Amino acid sequence: MNRxxxxxxxxxxxxxxxxxxxxxxxxxxxxxEDIVQNSxxxxxxxxxxxxxxxxxxxxxxxxxxxxxxWLSQRKRQSNVISFDEAFAAQGSxxxxxxxxxxxxxxxxxxxxxxxxxxxxxxxxxxLPPLYREVLVLREIEDLSYQLIASVTGVPIGTVMSRLAxxxxxxxxxxxxxxxxxxxx
Amino acid sequence: xxxxxxxxxxxLGAYCDNELSGAERRAVAEHLAACPSCSALVETDRRLGDxxxxxxxxxxxxxxxxxxxxxxxxEEADLGGAALPRLxxxxxxxxxxxxxxWAQAAAVVLACLVSAGASWIAATRVETSDQxxxxxxxxxxxxxLQDNPVQVASSDSHTVxxxxxxxxxxxxxxxxxxxxxxxxxxxxxxxxxxxxxGVVVYKHNLHWLNVYISQAGAVALxxxxxxxxxxxxxxxxxxxxxxxxxxxxYWAVSDLNMPELRQWQxxx
Numbered sequence: 001m002n003r004x005x006x007x008x009x010x011x012x013x014x015x016x017x018x019x020x021x022x023x024x025x026x027x028x029x030x031x032x033e034d035i036v037q038n039s040x041x042x043x044x045x046x047x048x049x050x051x052x053x054x055x056x057x058x059x060x061x062x063x064x065x066x067x068x069x070w071l072s073q074r075k076r077q078s079n080v081i082s083f084d085e086a087f088a089a090q091g092s093x094x095x096x097x098x099x100x101x102x103x104x105x106x107x108x109x110x111x112x113x114x115x116x117x118x119x120x121x122x123x124x125x126x127l128p129p130l131y132r133e134v135l136v137l138r139e140i141e142d143l144s145y146q147l148i149a150s151v152t153g154v155p156i157g158t159v160m161s162r163l164a165x166x167x168x169x170x171x172x173x174x175x176x177x178x179x180x181x182x183x184x
Numbered sequence: 185x186x187x188x189x190x191x192x193x194x195x196l197g198a199y200c201d202n203e204l205s206g207a208e209r210r211a212v213a214e215h216l217a218a219c220p221s222c223s224a225l226v227e228t229d230r231r232l233g234d235x236x237x238x239x240x241x242x243x244x245x246x247x248x249x250x251x252x253x254x255x256x257x258x259e260e261a262d263l264g265g266a267a268l269p270r271l272x273x274x275x276x277x278x279x280x281x282x283x284x285x286w287a288q289a290a291a292v293v294l295a296c297l298v299s300a301g302a303s304w305i306a307a308t309r310v311e312t313s314d315q316x317x318x319x320x321x322x323x324x325x326x327x328x329l330q331d332n333p334v335q336v337a338s339s340d341s342h343t344v345x346x347x348x349x350x351x352x353x354x355x356x357x358x359x360x361x362x363x364x365x366x367x368x369x370x371x372x373x374x375x376x377x378x379x380x381x382g383v384v385v386y387k388h389n390l391h392w393l394n395v396y397i398s399q400a401g402a403v404a405l406x407x408x409x410x411x412x413x414x415x416x417x418x419x420x421x422x423x424x425x426x427x428x429x430x431x432x433x434y435w436a437v438s439d440l441n442m443p444e445l446r447q448w449q450x451x452x
Contacts, residue, residue, distance in 0.1 A: 015245040016241060171225070
């Protein structure tokens, strides 16, 4: 097998995971696709230097770093107000605009009968990126703490505490929203 | 000696994720058996986690696989120096361009290689042009969301056209068609499918008209399209006309109706 097909045979099965991680970090489908494409090209360039035992974790680490770089670059362009940030304060925005901004249903949409799942996705959208990523890696990709640690480059203990805080925040947001809904 | 809820809190998740062992695991299990409120927390977190697992995955990575495959083709061409034969795109075949025998042979070889590892390419290749149309349409919608649609504002084509020099690798046709009701507003840069493209902006009454401009061959639909090739598309209420002239591909997108858009294009 040549280098290219060996890379594709290993990398392509993780495409959905890569896209999901990038999407939940940058919260825009088209930007996430660009980031994943760049990450795959980078991974291909560096393929020969891959010596680890888990290709998926190595690949996702590249996607993750590219996504965070993208987020920080966007933050630095101070004269450009991003839609996500502009509408980050939930409730202060027009629901329609918030939806366009983040590709994710706003809390208001969600309450019109889509149930708890949509509420959870909207809550996930409100969490800081470092919380979003551990939840995505754990709940969607079903990675062990060990692998999450190697994707995010932090010790296992940090993965554990970060995940606990992320879950607590998510739980608080969802339960508060459900309570608010029940009172209406 | 049972632990308090506060002490056990950080470990609840790790317990559910099967990441605890031995004494820690037993301590949490004991606590949960005796503590209804922590059990309820665990239950809630498990439910929310299931929701994330069910609602979080992003679907439709197939078209992205196609894009990445093309990007890797380019990467190999850049690295290898040797010209890597490209697979003929569906668009180029539909436009009737003859595919040389060596490319056909290469296509067969490549197709075998690729199908060995992944059958996804076969499933997605025909979507190439749809993907590009979608991307240009999305760029148009993105542009509409911005306060200022242009980086250089001028109704003078001799100001707008030179502005693109050095910013994009083509010199696009820019005409002020104010007399026909399509005043030139200006130009800006955007990015489509990983390529920097120029955008010429016109208006017709209250309708914006964005014309995306790239080197013919830089984008999938246009690759191999001969001069004079022309295509139309409609998506989400937006209309698009795409054509190639003098090695430049133009993608005009607007919420104008198709006859008006054709009328404008005829003037170009």
